[in-house]
Amino acid sequence: MDHTLPKVTGTIDGHEFEVCHGTTLLEAAKTLGIKIPTLCHHPGLPPDGNCRLCLVETGDKLLASCAFPIRASGGVYLTHSPLVFEARAFVLKLLLSRAPNNKELLKLAEEYGAQADPRLSDDPDGCLRCARCVRACQAAGSQAIALIGRGRGRKVAGPFFEPPLDCVGCLACARSCPTGLIACGEEPRVIWGRQFDLVKCPQCGRTVGTPEELKRAGITSWLCPDCRRREYSQALKNLPEASFVRN
Numbered sequence: 001m002d003h004t005l006p007k008v009t010g011t012i013d014g015h016e017f018e019v020c021h022g023t024t025l026l027e028a029a030k031t032l033g034i035k036i037p038t039l040c041h042h043p044g045l046p047p048d049g050n051c052r053l054c055l056v057e058t059g060d061k062l063l064a065s066c067a068f069p070i071r072a073s074g075g076v077y078l079t080h081s082p083l084v085f086e087a088r089a090f091v092l093k094l095l096l097s098r099a100p101n102n103k104e105l106l107k108l109a110e111e112y113g114a115q116a117d118p119r120l121s122d123d124p125d126g127c128l129r130c131a132r133c134v135r136a137c138q139a140a141g142s143q144a145i146a147l148i149g150r151g152r153g154r155k156v157a158g159p160f161f162e163p164p165l166d167c168v169g170c171l172a173c174a175r176s177c178p179t180g181l182i183a184c185g186e187e188p189r190v191i192w193g194r195q196f197d198l199v200k201c202p203q204c205g206r207t208v209g210t211p212e213e214l215k216r217a218g219i220t221s222w223l224c225p226d227c228r229r230r231e232y233s234q235a236l237k238n239l240p241e242a243s244f245v246r247n
């Protein structure tokens with residue numbers, strides 16, 4: 001907790017909380033040990049609030065707790081009310097129609113009594129449209145993919161559904177996908193219809209990344225982080241005593 005920020009207070013399911021101004025409702029619930037189901041949320045990525053699974057009731061409203069920063073005291077939030085239960089069951093029904101075999105979804109669907117609606121389930125492709133992959137790509141420093149198209153045809157792809165030229169083959173998208181849906185190969189590194197060379201550490205032979213990925217990160221040494229660290233501490237040890245300037 002950042003002790004320089006003002007605090008806000010409120011209750012979640014009748015339990016009082018105190019968190020820093022701007023903390024999300026999801027995080028506030030976590031401080032009380034209250035679990036809220038999430039899907040599009042990833043703690044390392046900016047919130048998007050698009051799957052609506054983490055809905056919480058306050059007053060007569062439902063809000064996505066992962067994307068709701070608490071900016072005022074006095075809020076009363078309910079994470080497991082009948083309204084919340086009903087809303088989550090509906091969200092799960094929609095999500096199931098996109099990914100009917102997803103184990104995590106099936107487990108939640110059982111808990112909430114939700115079933116896929118056959119009228120919505122023609123040709124499910126397993127993608128939840130959660131955009132975690134898109135946000136992971138942006139957070140890594142590229143804008144190679146996006147959710148494009150409309151309605152049922154909306155899907156994650158490169159511009160004009162072509163192999164994205166901005167992709168550096170870092171696999172951030174594939175690693176962040178909650179369904180493990182993004183097809184990629186390691187040797188050779190293939191993703192989104194593009195193939196990349198792999199840089200191996202000249203000392204230990206471990207894969208360091210693709211040349212494009214290292215260039216994006218501004219890394220000029222092709223040593224892996226472990227070998228780089230070892231070289232650095234060796235270089236420090238070899239420095240003559242006089243190199244250390246004491247004030």
Ligand code: SF4
Pocket residue numbers: 126127128129130131132133134156176177178179180181182
């Ligand atoms: S590919 Fe995976 S991460 Fe991307 S939107 Fe679909 S389910 Fe989400």
Ligand code: FES
Pocket residue numbers: 037038039040041048049050051052053054055064065066067
């Ligand atoms: S987890 Fe909050 S909207 Fe998806």
